[in-house]
Amino acid sequence: MLGTIPSDVEADRYGSGGIVGELEAEVASLLGKPAALFLPSGTMGQQATLRVHADRSGRRAIVFHPACHLDWHEGRGYQRLHGLIGVPAGEIGALLTRSTLEGVHERPAVLLLELPQRDLGGTLPAWDDLVAQVSWARERGAAVHMDGARLWEATPWYGRNSAEIAALFDTVYVSFYKGLGALAGCCVAGPTDVVAEVSDWRTRHGGRLFAMWPYAASALTSLRARLPRMPTYYRHALAIAELLDDIPGVEVLPNPPQSTMMHLQLPVTAAELESRAFDIARRDRIWTFPRPFATVSPTVQRIEFSVGDATLEFTPSEVRDLIEALGSPRARP
Numbered sequence: 001m002l003g004t005i006p007s008d009v010e011a012d013r014y015g016s017g018g019i020v021g022e023l024e025a026e027v028a029s030l031l032g033k034p035a036a037l038f039l040p041s042g043t044m045g046q047q048a049t050l051r052v053h054a055d056r057s058g059r060r061a062i063v064f065h066p067a068c069h070l071d072w073h074e075g076r077g078y079q080r081l082h083g084l085i086g087v088p089a090g091e092i093g094a095l096l097t098r099s100t101l102e103g104v105h106e107r108p109a110v111l112l113l114e115l116p117q118r119d120l121g122g123t124l125p126a127w128d129d130l131v132a133q134v135s136w137a138r139e140r141g142a143a144v145h146m147d148g149a150r151l152w153e154a155t156p157w158y159g160r161n162s163a164e165i166a167a168l169f170d171t172v173y174v175s176f177y178k179g180l181g182a183l184a185g186c187c188v189a190g191p192t193d194v195v196a197e198v199s200d201w202r203t204r205h206g207g208r209l210f211a212m213w214p215y216a217a218s219a220l221t222s223l224r225a226r227l228p229r230m231p232t233y234y235r236h237a238l239a240i241a242e243l244l245d246d247i248p249g250v251e252v253l254p255n256p257p258q259s260t261m262m263h264l265q266l267p268v269t270a271a272e273l274e275s276r277a278f279d280i281a282r283r284d285r286i287w288t289f290p291r292p293f294a295t296v297s298p299t300v301q302r303i304e305f306s307v308g309d310a311t312l313e314f315t316p317s318e319v320r321d322l323i324e325a326l327g328s329p330r331a332r333p
Contacts, residue, residue, distance in 0.1 A: 032163030048201030059109035098132035111137035121263035156234035176219035266327025
């Protein structure tokens, strides 16, 4: 990752100017928004953005999918730090839809949509339903914010560029290490006045660091190098998923993949998966998936598989052989 920082970078000062300003301008252009702000973490960026929307509307409710990252993985900072109220909509194992949202009767400050849905294997709503969900929020005077941590990975399936997708939303958060492989950091993009208020909250959260240029330089380099490769990653993901279909007990979620990532369910215990992963690492010098997600069954493990530069070095058949060695019941001694 350090190799993604050019030697001729112009440093910023407390997040102003230099490579940070260059990154913000490029991201704003890519997302078709008037302004963008670089922040050291998505947790900070999204909490600040939701707070701004809530303060402007005078409401506190945030509607999101039950597997929302802010609710599951961030200690509910939106609630503890900002006094916002989370309103999960729908079932945890199913995508959010317009019809699901019709069951929410209070008027929210913000509708938060994650594209793609990471905890559902990178699934995406159909375009028409996505438009309908946004309309639901607009009809209720709510802002619409995208958790676009992996937005870059969603563009091939939709057949639309980032700006076309982002045009549906008031504000968009994008990550630079998820899918792009840069150092930590993110941008929030949206109207100039909203982004200015998010900047104030960045200061209040302690995110206005003296020198942010190493992160921004890595982000800009990785963005320029890997964003054009997303269609290639996606085609590789489709080819891999097609070959995994005939491994007994292995399930691809979703199938076919809708982004450059997918989840795989393997019919093995956690101990078996760990043992096989370390055997492959020792024997073949290939690092796979030693840490699964929990499932309702101790004999089924769920792993997250993202396709990027490293995966392109393997043919779909080679990937299939690795997954079979990890997860096929026939691999048991």
